[in-house]
Amino acid sequence: xxxxxxxxLLSVIVLIGAVLAPAANAEGIKVKFFELERVESEWxxxxxxxIELSPGLEDAIQKGVVLHFQTxxxxxxxxWYWFDERPVLAVRQTRLSYQPLTKQFRIASGGLTFTAQTIxxxxxxxxxxxxxxxxxxxxxxxxxxxxxxxxxxxxxxKLPKPFQVNALNNKTWNVSSDWTRFTFxxxxxxxxKRQE
Numbered sequence: 001x002x003x004x005x006x007x008x009l010l011s012v013i014v015l016i017g018a019v020l021a022p023a024a025n026a027e028g029i030k031v032k033f034f035e036l037e038r039v040e041s042e043w044x045x046x047x048x049x050x051i052e053l054s055p056g057l058e059d060a061i062q063k064g065v066v067l068h069f070q071t072x073x074x075x076x077x078x079x080w081y082w083f084d085e086r087p088v089l090a091v092r093q094t095r096l097s098y099q100p101l102t103k104q105f106r107i108a109s110g111g112l113t114f115t116a117q118t119i120x121x122x123x124x125x126x127x128x129x130x131x132x133x134x135x136x137x138x139x140x141x142x143x144x145x146x147x148x149x150x151x152x153x154x155x156x157x158k159l160p161k162p163f164q165v166n167a168l169n170n171k172t173w174n175v176s177s178d179w180t181r182f183t184f185x186x187x188x189x190x191x192x193k194r195q196e
Contacts, residue, residue: 027052029127029152029177036148036184036192041137043186045073049127049152054172057154058119060163061105066097068158069126073134075146075184087146090134093155094126127152135186142187149179 034047051069053061061067075088094109105122107114110132116122140146153176163173182194 027054027172028175029154031150031152031177031180031196032127033193033195034150034180035194036134038137038186038190042133043135043137045129045132045134045150047071047129047132047150049129049177051123051127051152051175053119053123053175056170056172057175061096061098061119064098064100065160065163066095066158068155069094069096069152070155071129071132071152072150073132074149075135075140076149077141077144077146087139088135090132092129092132096122096126137186140186142185144185146184146186147181148184149181151177151179153177 029052030050032048032050034045037044037046049071057067071092071094073088073090074086077085077087079085092110094107097106097108098104099106102115103117105116105119107116107122107125109126114125116125154173156173180194180196182192184192
């Protein structure tokens with residue numbers, strides 16, 4: 001009887017873990033795809049991020065807290081004789097807010113503004129990047145390989161001070177994607193695509 005009870009208990013624990021694991025891992029930011037495209041001597045980034053916010057963050061937006069998302073792109077080149085060279089560091093801010101009078105979400109980025117009816121639509125717009133100039137070609141050595149990296153995160157430093165304190169104590173407010181790293185050679189091709 002005790003052996004059967006242990007097997008039943010183990011089965012229940014495994015089942016609970018299988019049910020709760022996807023829900024626990026659903027929140028955060030993930031890179032869906034990215035594309036670097038050369039136009040003359042400049043490189044433009046197109047990317048898509050999947051953003052899942054915790055219920056606490058969604059509630060904060062509904063109550064008037066403005067969220068700032070930061071997308072970072074950097075290009076580095078290893079040097080054996082000194083620190084790595086970083087010829088490119090591009091940062092883009094995207095602001096997400098809720099307008100209670102119109103019951104719409106407002107997204108502002110790079111001088112452009114968009115509106116969305118639902119939080120899901122708003123997060124899809126925040127996670128879509130198109131035509132962002134990240135590399136000015138003449139500053140790069142076309143024969144050498146570089147290491148490129150891309151990520152998006154919630155910029156906690158732009159939150160109101162009381163929420164910054166809350167964010168330090170609450171892991172669900174620390175929303176960020178992992179760095180996506182890839183090798184980049186400026187002269188190798190005119191389009192670099194990657195699907196995650």
